[in-house]
Amino acid sequence: MVELDHSFQNGKPTDYNWDAIRDLDRLIPCVQGGRVVERTSPTEAKAEIKVKMGAMSMTFAGTVELVEQDDAAHHATLKVKSREVGGQGHANADVAFALSDGGGTIHTAAQITGKAASMGEGVVVSVLDGLIKDFTRRLESI
Amino acid sequence: MAIPPGHYTLGPGEATLTVRTGKAGAASKAGHNLRIEVTSWRATLDVAEDPSATAMALTADARSLRVREGTGGMQALGDDDMKSIEQTIDDEVLEGSSIAFRSRRVEPGADGTLNVEGDLDLAGTTRPVAFALTGGDDGRLSGSARLKQTDWGIKPYSALFGTLKVVDEVDVEIDGTLPR
Numbered sequence: 001m002v003e004l005d006h007s008f009q010n011g012k013p014t015d016y017n018w019d020a021i022r023d024l025d026r027l028i029p030c031v032q033g034g035r036v037v038e039r040t041s042p043t044e045a046k047a048e049i050k051v052k053m054g055a056m057s058m059t060f061a062g063t064v065e066l067v068e069q070d071d072a073a074h075h076a077t078l079k080v081k082s083r084e085v086g087g088q089g090h091a092n093a094d095v096a097f098a099l100s101d102g103g104g105t106i107h108t109a110a111q112i113t114g115k116a117a118s119m120g121e122g123v124v125v126s127v128l129d130g131l132i133k134d135f136t137r138r139l140e141s142i
Numbered sequence: 143m144a145i146p147p148g149h150y151t152l153g154p155g156e157a158t159l160t161v162r163t164g165k166a167g168a169a170s171k172a173g174h175n176l177r178i179e180v181t182s183w184r185a186t187l188d189v190a191e192d193p194s195a196t197a198m199a200l201t202a203d204a205r206s207l208r209v210r211e212g213t214g215g216m217q218a219l220g221d222d223d224m225k226s227i228e229q230t231i232d233d234e235v236l237e238g239s240s241i242a243f244r245s246r247r248v249e250p251g252a253d254g255t256l257n258v259e260g261d262l263d264l265a266g267t268t269r270p271v272a273f274a275l276t277g278g279d280d281g282r283l284s285g286s287a288r289l290k291q292t293d294w295g296i297k298p299y300s301a302l303f304g305t306l307k308v309v310d311e312v313d314v315e316i317d318g319t320l321p322r
Binding site for chain 1: 169
């Protein structure tokens with residue numbers, strides 16, 4: 001299990017960000033290589049992410065579900081469950097948002113298995129950290 | 143062995159012009175060391191009796207680079223992967239810019255080697271380059287130069303959020319046979 005903490009600041013009101021992070025059609029494309037395949041309910045979507053590794057790439061496909069939301073505290077948790085397309089690996093994560101005025105924090109607890117994990121935990125942490133930092137930059141203009 | 147005096151024209155029929163790249167970064171295991179062949183180029187070599195009067199010039203088509211081999215990755219590179227790299231070189235690295243080298247000074251070294259200094263135009267920037275050109279038995283010719291991409295304003299390719307990078311220094315090699 002890899003746990004990472006990040007924050008973002010976009011200067012927008014908490015209510016605006018609260019709506020944005022719970023709207024999976026807006027949120028999922030903020031992950032580089034991520035796209036909604038099918039919106040299955042107001043709180044769940046089938047999605048996939050294509051991670052480019054130079055010439056090669058790995059695609060993970062699965063679900064993103066809003067499993068917890070506290071309207072008063074502006075805390076929400078997304079559960080990501082995915083499987084490597086054409087491979088044996090998995091990439092699962094709980095992503096917890098805690099919003100405050102003008103931004104918020106993101107706590108990610110991820111579990112990666114298969115080919116991606118075989119590169120070692122240090123590599124997985126570096127890549128995930130890069131991916132989430134890129135995600136927070138995109139949240140700044142969501 | 144010294145390269146005999148004469149005017150020589152070389153291209154892919156006479157010699158191979160190769161670029162070798164390495165990989166770096168936390169996720170370098172996922173990447174490959176590449177051997178890339180420049181498939182369209184032309185060089186002239188005027189070897190004078192007085193070696194210091196020798197001159198060399200080379201031009202190459204930046205869109206003619208072809209990936210021949212990728213080593214050290216987690217998986218072998220397929221044909222599509224190689225084409226994808228070539229596309230990236232065309233679109234993001236060299237961008238089809240003109241490539242031209244002209245010697246400024248050539249001095250004889252040990253064993254008939256020619257120490258060549260000159261200017262290389264690459265990606266819109268001109269910078270000095272120095273390398274040794276060695277003649278061998280049966281007209282064999284070889285030489286190599288190490289170039290730092292950033293010296294020519296080229297941003298080394300990176301992927302996976304910067305955790306997989308092409309090393310800034312690349313090796314350019316010429317190896318072939320002088321036409322008779």
